[in-house]
Amino acid sequence: MKINLDDLKSDVSKDFKNRVLSAALPELQKAKIENKQPSIFSRLEWLGLAFASVIAWTLGNSLLQQETNENDLLEFADQDIIDNLDLLTTLDEDDLELLLNAEENDV
Amino acid sequence: MHEEDRLMKLIASGNQDAFNRLFDLHAGHLLGYATRFLKDSVKAEDIVQETWIKIVQLASHYKGQGHFIAWAFTMIRNQSLNELRKNSKLVFDDTVEFNNTDVSSTDPLSGFEIKSRFKSVAKNIESLPDTQRVAILLWAIEDLSYEDIASELNMSLAATKSLLFRARQTLKESQ
Numbered sequence: 001m002k003i004n005l006d007d008l009k010s011d012v013s014k015d016f017k018n019r020v021l022s023a024a025l026p027e028l029q030k031a032k033i034e035n036k037q038p039s040i041f042s043r044l045e046w047l048g049l050a051f052a053s054v055i056a057w058t059l060g061n062s063l064l065q066q067e068t069n070e071n072d073l074l075e076f077a078d079q080d081i082i083d084n085l086d087l088l089t090t091l092d093e094d095d096l097e098l099l100l101n102a103e104e105n106d107v
Numbered sequence: 108m109h110e111e112d113r114l115m116k117l118i119a120s121g122n123q124d125a126f127n128r129l130f131d132l133h134a135g136h137l138l139g140y141a142t143r144f145l146k147d148s149v150k151a152e153d154i155v156q157e158t159w160i161k162i163v164q165l166a167s168h169y170k171g172q173g174h175f176i177a178w179a180f181t182m183i184r185n186q187s188l189n190e191l192r193k194n195s196k197l198v199f200d201d202t203v204e205f206n207n208t209d210v211s212s213t214d215p216l217s218g219f220e221i222k223s224r225f226k227s228v229a230k231n232i233e234s235l236p237d238t239q240r241v242a243i244l245l246w247a248i249e250d251l252s253y254e255d256i257a258s259e260l261n262m263s264l265a266a267t268k269s270l271l272f273r274a275r276q277t278l279k280e281s282q
Binding site for chain 2: 006
């Protein structure tokens, strides 16, 4: 600036100041509301996130439970095979041959 | 951080006290600039009022970094130029001024001191024709280059230099 800023100054009357303040007030209130919006939105966002977490946890838990039950069933079904295998491995060669011959003869 | 920048942040969140403070700091400057630009105190007040409303509306986008007053002066200038154009007060006689080639090739305000005596020449500035007054204010207050003044006033660079040279001559003679 090629001048001293204060040399440019004009006197501002009280009336003019009041006029500007009352004209600017609605804009200031609007700015206040707009400024609050992000925090309200953020609160809603947190609520949504918490709700989604609860649902995800419940769903996850239920899926986990289902999987455990299926595993139990599988385990139970397989037990017969395992028992038979155990029996087969405890037999010596002669007994095994006898057993196989007996099965062949039955067929 | 500059006080104006801090106040603008508060204004962006609707703080009325910050607005009052900024108004007290700069309302006189903005009104002084608009009044000299328009030579009409009523219109100047209207434009300054509009500018303050815009200041609140644009506060959240403000990135002045210590240049609040320059930012606000730009708004005053744009609105004042619109007002002058609307009333056909900014009419340039480009042809007459363009012929003055001797002036256009030199620095029209070289050695022209205004800082120390702006107060004393302020009245004379107000008595300049609209185009000369606006050009000299853009140069003295907003520090615009001759190219920028020419662009703002939709004039050729040569015509702008000539205009400023004549403004300088008038101010010198009127002292």
